Amino acid sequence: MSGIRGKNTKPELLVRKALHAKGFRYKLHANDLPGKPDLVFPKYRTVVFVHGCFWHRHEHCKFATTPKTNSNFWIEKLSANSRRDQRNKLQLQTLGWRVLTIWECEIDEAHLTKLADTISAMDSNGTSAIK
Numbered sequence: 281m282s283g284i285r286g287k288n289t290k291p292e293l294l295v296r297k298a299l300h301a302k303g304f305r306y307k308l309h310a311n312d313l314p315g316k317p318d319l320v321f322p323k324y325r326t327v328v329f330v331h332g333c334f335w336h337r338h339e340h341c342k343f344a345t346t347p348k349t350n351s352n353f354w355i356e357k358l359s360a361n362s363r364r365d366q367r368n369k370l371q372l373q374t375l376g377w378r379v380l381t382i383w384e385c386e387i388d389e390a391h392l393t394k395l396a397d398t399i400s401a402m403d404s405n406g407t408s409a410i411k
């Protein structure tokens with residue numbers, strides 16, 4: 281089953297391409313930030329995580345399944361992922377970053393437009409028009 285997703289259809293690349301086309305400039309995989317956010321927008325004090333629904337436990341999502349085999353192992357592993365995500369988010373917020381997440385199953389034109397609007401709604405002063 282490997283190779284079903286070609287390199288260029290990787291969710292993260294789709295998000296990068298779309299935002300780049302909308303004129304955003306960003307840094308990738310900031311190793312110096314908690315959780316290494318996939319995209320960093322210093323101008324907007326915003327980071328974006330592109331999360332796979334399974335690994336990051338997208339709530340109420342049909343892709344966030346729990347394997348039937350070894351289920352205890354998976355429950356522990358996957359809930360550890362969620363806890364880590366939550367911890368990283370809090371740390372980033374403490375550092376003054378706004379944290380946005382786009383889920384793999386949501387990557388379409390409508391969601392990407394909304395994401396772009398949300399990012400640009402915050403100016404470099406750290407004030408947001410939305411929240």
Ligand SMILES: [Zn+2]
Nearest residue numbers: 333338341385
């Ligand atoms: Zn999902």
